[in-house]
Each structure stands twice: as C-alpha cells, then as structure tokens.
Amino acid sequence: MSRFSRTLSLLMIGLTLILWHCQKQSPSTSPRFESLITEVKQEFAPDRRVAIYEVEEVVRDGYSVLRGETNLPAAHQRLLDKIAATEGHFLDSIAVLPDPALGARQWALVNNSVANIRSRASHSAELATQALLGTPLNVFKRDGSFSLVQTPDGYIGWVDNGAIVRVDAAELKRYKQAPRVVFLPVYGFAREQAASGSAVVSDLVSGGLLEKTGRSGTYFQVRYPDGRQGFVSMGEAVDYEAWLAGIQSGEKNLIKEARAFMGVPYLWGGTSTKGVDCSGFTKAVYLMNGVILPRDASQQVHVGTVVDSSGTFENLRPGDLLFFGRAAT
Incomplete structure (x- = not known):
C-alpha cells in the first residue's frame, strides 16, 4: 500500500471516530421529561379549575428548559426531584405564584356587589364564576387591568381590577377580625x-x-x-x-332560600341573585345556609353522601342534589 493510501485510510478512521464521538456527546434534540411533567400534574393538579400547573419542556440548543408556572410549590419541588433522580440536566424557568411583583399584597377583597370572574383576562371571555362583596381572594398575578385570583372554594379565574381591593396579610387579618x-x-x-x-x-x-x-x-x-x-x-x-x-341548615331553610331565587335569570357562570346557572344556584342556596359547595356540578357530585344511585328517587329529601348524565362504559 502506498504512503498516500495509508495516510488516507488513517484520516478516514480518525474522521469516523471524531464524528462518532460528537454524535454520542451531542445534547438531546427532543423533550426528555414530558412523562415526569405529566405524572406530577396528575398527582398535584388534575383539575385545572382549582390548581395552576402549566409546565412544558422546551429544547434549546440541545438542552432542556422547563418553563411555565404553578401555584403549588410542592408540585414544583416534586418535579425537580424526579428529574434530578434521572441525572438529567435542565434549566428551571418555572415561575412559582404568587408573582413577586405583587409585593406584600397577595390577597384581595371583592369591592362590588358581585365580581365577575372570567376564564381569560378579557371582558369578552367566558364567565367562569362570581364572588360576592367582601369575599377574600388569593391573588396570583396581574395582566393589564385583570388579576388572576382564587376564590374560597378554590376556583381560579380572572377578575377586573376595578372589582377588588388588594390587601396584605395584616390588612386581611384585620378585616376578618x-x-x-x-x-x-x-x-x-x-x-x-x-x-x-x-x-x-x-x-x-x-x-x-x-x-x-x-x-x-x-x-x-x-x-x-x-x-x-x-x-x-x-x-x-x-x-x-x-x-x-344561628344558621339551621335544615330542609325548610333550604327550600325557603331556594324559593327566593324564583324569577332570577339564568346566567352561565352566575352564582349570585343577579343570575345563576344550575350549579351556581345550588351553590348560592347552600352558601346562605352556611355551606360552601364547590363551583361546578362535576365537583359538587363528589361532596356529601350518595342517597340513591338507582334512579328510583324513593329516598330523596328536600335539599338533595340530582345529577344527570350517561353511565360510563
């Protein structure tokens, strides 16, 4: 073999080794932690109506970046621990709410007779629920003229800043006392x-x-x-x-409060005497009897004791809640 041929062969072998080494050491170009993100979501925040856990993995220049936000510090830490256990390398850019930009005033009091809470930070967005005058709210962040808040029943949505007054912990304590x-x-x-x-x-x-x-x-x-x-x-x-x-939440009081809603118009997302939807009606009636029910029917069905699942209605009493749907198959 000629000197030129031997030299060329050595160069080819060297180049192959270099390319193989680079390929083996190159950073990942696809997400690696999506399954872990989903696991934590199912554990801590399966219902996005009452918990914030919007996290995604983005690969930049071959490296994973976790971005998004959550109001659950425990969920954030669990995700970091799970990823660390895989010896994975990543950049944590997840924001843990409340937003530090809020300062000490991370709570609010409803300042209108009824505050409309919407699914997005817009007056044209779907009405998700309502909160009554004087109701304390958790505040997570602001977006223009709206704030992301959580009601005492856990429901999360956007409220017009003009409908609330933000307070700090001391001011909230004074108000409650x-x-x-x-x-x-x-x-x-x-x-x-x-x-x-x-x-x-x-x-x-x-x-x-x-x-x-x-x-x-x-x-x-x-x-x-x-x-x-x-x-x-x-x-x-x-x-x-x-x-x-002095509340006596018996059948008579429930019926009396329910009849007070006669003529109140239907309003999707309504939970007040200005307008109610089906679950908003039951929520409002029970509220005036000292019981805070979850916001939606799909949440209320898990509260209390099953009275009758056969559909005969023989054991029903005034105040029992009825839920309609198709049997799961």
Whole structure:
C-alpha cells in the first residue's frame, strides 16, 4: 500500500471516530421529561379549575428548559426531584405564584356587589364564576387591568381590577377580625345616610359582607374595602358572626332560600341573585345556609353522601342534589 493510501485510510478512521464521538456527546434534540411533567400534574393538579400547573419542556440548543408556572410549590419541588433522580440536566424557568411583583399584597377583597370572574383576562371571555362583596381572594398575578385570583372554594379565574381591593396579610387579618354584617335579601342598596330615601352608595345582593363601623337608628353604618362609607337597614342585614352561629341548615331553610331565587335569570357562570346557572344556584342556596359547595356540578357530585344511585328517587329529601348524565362504559 502506498504512503498516500495509508495516510488516507488513517484520516478516514480518525474522521469516523471524531464524528462518532460528537454524535454520542451531542445534547438531546427532543423533550426528555414530558412523562415526569405529566405524572406530577396528575398527582398535584388534575383539575385545572382549582390548581395552576402549566409546565412544558422546551429544547434549546440541545438542552432542556422547563418553563411555565404553578401555584403549588410542592408540585414544583416534586418535579425537580424526579428529574434530578434521572441525572438529567435542565434549566428551571418555572415561575412559582404568587408573582413577586405583587409585593406584600397577595390577597384581595371583592369591592362590588358581585365580581365577575372570567376564564381569560378579557371582558369578552367566558364567565367562569362570581364572588360576592367582601369575599377574600388569593391573588396570583396581574395582566393589564385583570388579576388572576382564587376564590374560597378554590376556583381560579380572572377578575377586573376595578372589582377588588388588594390587601396584605395584616390588612386581611384585620378585616376578618372586624365586626361585619351580611346582607340577606335578594337585592337591595347601601345608602349614603341612614334613611331609605338617601342616595345610593351601591347595590347589594344576598350574601354580601360589609365591615360594621357603628349604628344609626335602625341602620348599620358600614365600610367598603376601598374605604367608602354607607348605611344598611337592620331589617336587611344582620351581624355576620351571630348569623353564622344561628344558621339551621335544615330542609325548610333550604327550600325557603331556594324559593327566593324564583324569577332570577339564568346566567352561565352566575352564582349570585343577579343570575345563576344550575350549579351556581345550588351553590348560592347552600352558601346562605352556611355551606360552601364547590363551583361546578362535576365537583359538587363528589361532596356529601350518595342517597340513591338507582334512579328510583324513593329516598330523596328536600335539599338533595340530582345529577344527570350517561353511565360510563
């Protein structure tokens, strides 16, 4: 073999080894952790209505980047631990909510008679649920004129910033410890003065809460979360703590509260006396009987005790909830 042929052969062998080595050491070009992301989601956040876990793996320049957000620190840590156990290399860009940009004010109080909570940060988005005046909310982040919030029943959605007042932990604690009144009729008003003909401060609906600051004749003096003052008739509102202590959630009271909704219009996403959908109606009725039900029918079906699954309805009592659908096959 000539010197040229031997040299060429050695070069070819060397080039092959170099290419093989580079291919073996090159970073991955496809996602590696998708199954782990899904496992953690199923464990911690199977229902996106009540938990935020939007995580994805993106491969950049051959390396994995985890991006997205969650309001569950435990889920975030579990995912990191699972990936670490595989000795995988990645960049963690997952945002854990609440957004630090909120500062200390990571809670809010509803400041309108009813706050509309939507599926997206837009007034044209689907109405997901509602929250009543004085309801405390968790705040996760802001997007323009909307905030992503969570109601006491766990439901998550976007609310117009004009409908809430953000507070810090100390302010929220003070509000919860302050004397409050609950409004009972289907609809009414808070007045500027302690008189029925006085100018209106705002409308009120059943279940709304206001801080009680005093009395004037037959009126409670009240304060809104944004500091506005007003008066509510004692014939329409009662002390909140006394009301809670005196609730007797029996069949008669459930029927009475349900009948108060006669004529209230149907509203997809509604949970107030301004408008209700099917599960919003049952939720509102039980709320005024001291019971907080989950928001949707598919969630409410898991609450309480099964009374009858045969369809004969023989054991039903007033206040039982009926669910309709097709049997799973």
